[in-house]
Amino acid sequence: MAPLIDVYIGMGSNLHEPLLQIKEAIDELNAHPHFHNVKISKIYQSKPIGPQDQPDYINAAAYFQTFLGAHHVLDELQALEQQHGRLRKRHWGERTLDLDLLLYGNAQIQTPRLTVPHPFMLERSFVLFPLNDLANDIHIPPQHSLKTQIANMSFDLSPLDEEKNPR
Ligand code: ROI
Secondary structure (H helix, E strand, C coil), X not given: CXXXXXXXXXXXXXXXXXXXXXXXXXXXXXXXXXXXXXXXXXXXXXXXXXXXXXXXXXXXXXEXXXXXXXXXXXXXXXXXXXXXXXXXXXXXXXXXXXXEEEEECCXXXXXXXXXXXXXXHHHCHHHHHHHHHHCCCCEECCCEEHHHHHHCCCCCXXXXXXXXXXX
């Protein structure tokens, strides 16, 4: 039987009511028949990495367990992105909903469709601080730990008010 794998994903939106996009995506992850034990980080607002003439982002991270293979998880995440209209205006530009497969167990994967761990995750505060809400002992293959990676990173995100965003 296939093993149950721990998966971490990053979520981002800065178009078409970003907070609503993220909240709907959270509901969809929770409702997904193959994603088990779903957990969600705090929700943050962050300044864009990339062109600065685009709106701030809403970012969060999610954890779940699954028996699906990595490419099958990618298919499911891309299907959710498509349901949200998946508008992407330019490279490193604004987008309706991004669901990035960050970590798939301890796997290192390199195929034309998929690179895991996500190639830019180590440098991105909008990915690592939300991940740290989910677990602070995360290993990023091959040789990084979340703890040391965020130790020297400035916390440049704004957590949204939990009272106004109950989950
Ligand atoms: N910048 C922020 N702050 N958050 C994101 O989710 C995000 N996503 C992207 C780029 C365009 C790199 N910049 C981002 O894809």
